[in-house]
Amino acid sequence: MNSFNFLSPTEFVFGKEREKECGKYVRKYGGSKVLIHYGSGSVIRSGLLDRVKQSLDAEDIPFVLLGGVMPNPRDVLVYEGIALCKKEKVDFILAVGGGSVIDSAKAIAMGIPYDGDFWDFYSGKAQIRSAVSVGTVLTIAAAGSEGSGDSVITKEEGMLKRGAGSEFIRPKFSVMNPELTCTLPAYQTACGATDIMAHVFERYFTNTTEVEITDRLCEAVLITMVKETPRVIADPNNYDARANIMWAGTVAHNGIVGVGREQDWNSHGIEHELSGLYDCAHGAGLAVIMPAWMEFVMHHNPMRFAQMANRVFGVPMNFENPEETAAKGIYAFRSFLRAIGMPINFEELGAREEDIPVLVEKFGLGEDGRTGGFVKLSSADVASIYKLAVKAKL
Amino acid sequence: MNSFNFLSPTEFVFGKEREKECGKYVRKYGGSKVLIHYGSGSVIRSGLLDRVKQSLDAEDIPFVLLGGVMPNPRDVLVYEGIALCKKEKVDFILAVGGGSVIDSAKAIAMGIPYDGDFWDFYSGKAQIRSAVSVGTVLTIAAAGSEGSGDSVITKEEGMLKRGAGSEFIRPKFSVMNPELTCTLPAYQTACGATDIMAHVFERYFTNTTEVEITDRLCEAVLITMVKETPRVIADPNNYDARANIMWAGTVAHNGIVGVGREQDWNSHGIEHELSGLYDCAHGAGLAVIMPAWMEFVMHHNPMRFAQMANRVFGVPMNFENPEETAAKGIYAFRSFLRAIGMPINFEELGAREEDIPVLVEKFGLGEDGRTGGFVKLSSADVASIYKLAVKAKL
Numbered sequence: 001m002n003s004f005n006f007l008s009p010t011e012f013v014f015g016k017e018r019e020k021e022c023g024k025y026v027r028k029y030g031g032s033k034v035l036i037h038y039g040s041g042s043v044i045r046s047g048l049l050d051r052v053k054q055s056l057d058a059e060d061i062p063f064v065l066l067g068g069v070m071p072n073p074r075d076v077l078v079y080e081g082i083a084l085c086k087k088e089k090v091d092f093i094l095a096v097g098g099g100s101v102i103d104s105a106k107a108i109a110m111g112i113p114y115d116g117d118f119w120d121f122y123s124g125k126a127q128i129r130s131a132v133s134v135g136t137v138l139t140i141a142a143a144g145s146e147g148s149g150d151s152v153i154t155k156e157e158g159m160l161k162r163g164a165g166s167e168f169i170r171p172k173f174s175v176m177n178p179e180l181t182c183t184l185p186a187y188q189t190a191c192g193a194t195d196i197m198a199h200v201f202e203r204y205f206t207n208t209t210e211v212e213i214t215d216r217l218c219e220a221v222l223i224t225m226v227k228e229t230p231r232v233i234a235d236p237n238n239y240d241a242r243a244n245i246m247w248a249g250t251v252a253h254n255g256i257v258g259v260g261r262e263q264d265w266n267s268h269g270i271e272h273e274l275s276g277l278y279d280c281a282h283g284a285g286l287a288v289i290m291p292a293w294m295e296f297v298m299h300h301n302p303m304r305f306a307q308m309a310n311r312v313f314g315v316p317m318n319f320e321n322p323e324e325t326a327a328k329g330i331y332a333f334r335s336f337l338r339a340i341g342m343p344i345n346f347e348e349l350g351a352r353e354e355d356i357p358v359l360v361e362k363f364g365l366g367e368d369g370r371t372g373g374f375v376k377l378s379s380a381d382v383a384s385i386y387k388l389a390v391k392a393k394l
Numbered sequence: 395m396n397s398f399n400f401l402s403p404t405e406f407v408f409g410k411e412r413e414k415e416c417g418k419y420v421r422k423y424g425g426s427k428v429l430i431h432y433g434s435g436s437v438i439r440s441g442l443l444d445r446v447k448q449s450l451d452a453e454d455i456p457f458v459l460l461g462g463v464m465p466n467p468r469d470v471l472v473y474e475g476i477a478l479c480k481k482e483k484v485d486f487i488l489a490v491g492g493g494s495v496i497d498s499a500k501a502i503a504m505g506i507p508y509d510g511d512f513w514d515f516y517s518g519k520a521q522i523r524s525a526v527s528v529g530t531v532l533t534i535a536a537a538g539s540e541g542s543g544d545s546v547i548t549k550e551e552g553m554l555k556r557g558a559g560s561e562f563i564r565p566k567f568s569v570m571n572p573e574l575t576c577t578l579p580a581y582q583t584a585c586g587a588t589d590i591m592a593h594v595f596e597r598y599f600t601n602t603t604e605v606e607i608t609d610r611l612c613e614a615v616l617i618t619m620v621k622e623t624p625r626v627i628a629d630p631n632n633y634d635a636r637a638n639i640m641w642a643g644t645v646a647h648n649g650i651v652g653v654g655r656e657q658d659w660n661s662h663g664i665e666h667e668l669s670g671l672y673d674c675a676h677g678a679g680l681a682v683i684m685p686a687w688m689e690f691v692m693h694h695n696p697m698r699f700a701q702m703a704n705r706v707f708g709v710p711m712n713f714e715n716p717e718e719t720a721a722k723g724i725y726a727f728r729s730f731l732r733a734i735g736m737p738i739n740f741e742e743l744g745a746r747e748e749d750i751p752v753l754v755e756k757f758g759l760g761e762d763g764r765t766g767g768f769v770k771l772s773s774a775d776v777a778s779i780y781k782l783a784v785k786a787k788l
Contacts, residue, residue: 001634003408003409003410004406004408005405008403009401009402010401011401012399012401014398014400014653014654015654016397178395210637211638212622212638213614213615213638213641213642217614217615217645220607220610220611220614221607221610223610224606240604241604244607247607247608247654251650259641260637260641
């Protein structure tokens with residue numbers, strides 16, 4: 001096990017109708033003027049936005065509104081949010097939505113106290129040194145952004161998707177009411193589930209040895225997702241299954257299952273180019289990329305993939321031929337993804353084989369670049385993974 | 395799943411030699427005058443206390459010292475600590491030791507800003523409204539106190555052992571260097587492991603249904619302990635096994651594996667009377683009590699015990715007779731405890747059957763009292779559990 005620091009100071013406020021308390025928590029964490037940041041009209045139609053406003057009214061906390069966050073949230077709205085917050089002297093940003101809304105809120109939060117262009121944090125030009133406080137009312141179990149210090153934003157010019165991270169942008173509190181996720185369409189629910197599982201897999205496949213506790217914690221989340229996801233696809237109003245998935249999504253990404261081990265986020269990076277170019281759902285892109293990445297890298301340590309196959313998908317362990325067990329595990333994962341309605345190849349996602357050179361170029365490794373924790377990939381490797389994803393089938 | 399709030403703001407600083415950074419973290423969390431609180435001479439002999447002092451010196455943070463904390467920490471030293479801290483205007487308490495030292499530090503921390511007797515918080519007369527900041531340098535993987543808001547203190551008059559809890563006494567940071575636990579004798583190591591497993595079991599046996607994610611997380615910790623504990627008993631200097639146990643101990647008790655479910659802490663309460671009366675190690679007392687409690691209550695929900703037996707100890711599931719599977723699981727747990735050198739009955743612990751009436755009276759339910767989350771126990775039930783513990787064998 002490697003050395004690490006672990007800090008997860010977010011207060012999670014979990015359960016039915018807890019959004020009615022969000023004004024109280026804004027007060028607790030020092031907010032006196034709020035930006036309510038949200039996405040499409042669904043939070044208006046469902047009445048959620050009204051309940052949030054009432055909760056702030058009840059605490060006499062004034063607010064301004066900024067909606068319109070899209071999936072794969074854009075830099076354009078972030079600039080608008082920063083300007084609005086500066087003008088209105090906002091000191092607390094309340095994100096009401098899923099990962100895209102929360103990531104957009106975090107970008108605004110880091111941009112307000114910064115004199116330069118907020119994109120500097122995403123392009124790697126500057127480090128985040130402060131941020132306005134963020135709280136969330138989560139409506140989608142997926143990104144884990146409600147408990148993380150990460151944010152991913154897409155620059156419209158060139159559709160460049162990049163991430164930034166800092167302890168300063170961890171939410172102070174996150175209201176998590178599983179009921180709010182019951183109205184999600186099956187496709188979005190499955191995308192969220194795939195994203196949650198990917199967050200665990202990116203931590204699970206590691207070269208660090210002697211990590212029994214975090215291995216087992218990772219498997220706990222994965223086993224839960226394998227059990228609970230089909231239940232909510234079949235019965236969208238199953239509160240308890242929704243609740244298990246929602247808490248699994250937070251545990252998957254607040255850091256606790258991945259400390260002390262080298263991680264490998266190449267699947268996320270390789271996917272980002274897909275959702276950047278085609279504006280597809282991140283989870284759907286992961287369903288196509290993650291198993292292809294597994295196929296490409298599993299020979300580096302077949303036993304690690306065999307262990308996953310055995311413990312998560314119940315594949316009998318073949319100690320004499322762990323590659324076989326590993327391959328069956330990847331097949332089981334793809335079968336699971338297909339069963340919950342996810343695409344598993346380029347065609348099903350709406351991606352095109354002829355774009356692979358563009359995708360690889362955007363990934364940005366160039367001729368000699370290498371990236372990765374578990375296996376270091378070159379541009380040629382990334383192209384191979386896209387090609388495996390083109391022809392994937394069951 | 396039930397509604398819950400989860401907040402674990404402690405910063406965990408994990409790895410080799412990290413104690414050299416504790417001055418930096420005292421500074422980060424606002425300490426300007428420190429009480430270093432510790433137990434016996436072992437932290438002096440090992441050089442740990444010197445390293446901690448040097449780390450504070452390097453940050454120019456002045457400190458005073460108070461050693462002498464005993465296992466089952468006493469109120470007498472707490473009073474002394476409170477008086478010392480008031481006199482010296484201490485604003486940060488750094489506990490260097492195991493759960494007893496940390497619990498004593500927390501008691502001092504809550505006592506300093508309180509005008510009355512700190513015991514009011516333990517007797518239930520008063521609620522904790524503020525506390526001086528606490529940090530820890532952990533030397534024993536066991537109590538989970540490094541990440542919890544709990545403290546247990548023994549009142550010397552009558553040897554009354556009681557607990558108090560509040561978010562105010564959660565440590566700001568906890569330095570966790572697994573190397574520091576390598577010098578622990580096998581018996582203390584095993585006591586700690588038993589305590590860690592008990593913290594999970596007290597959360598695991600619940601009447602709350604639909605708790606797949608927290609069930610699986612609980613099992614992840616238990617499976618890790620079953621694998622790693624015998625390794626450190628056989629090879630005390632196995633850093634990686636020590637590291638897995640140390641992080642498992644924190645995860646077991648910082649709350650994350652137990653949210654959203656009714657819990658049952660009767661085993662801990664019933665044990666506290668044993669270590670209160672005989673001054674035995676808490677973990678050793680739990681090794682005697684926990685399986686006896688399981689035997690007494692398993693009929694309330696045999697499937698829950700059968701699930702534990704199957705998933706943690708690999709007992710084949712007998713769906714037609716889950717009581718049989720459950721009983722085999724309890725037997726496997728006792729066998730495990732015996733294998734790591736723990737007592738499993740009164741005689742091996744040094745307790746006496748004839749004291750049972752005294753133990754039951756101290757437990758304090760009286761004639762009509764009932765307590766418990768999984769199964770509500772009466773005084774007669776508690777006596778029965780003590781009796782099961784008297785005659786337990788393999």
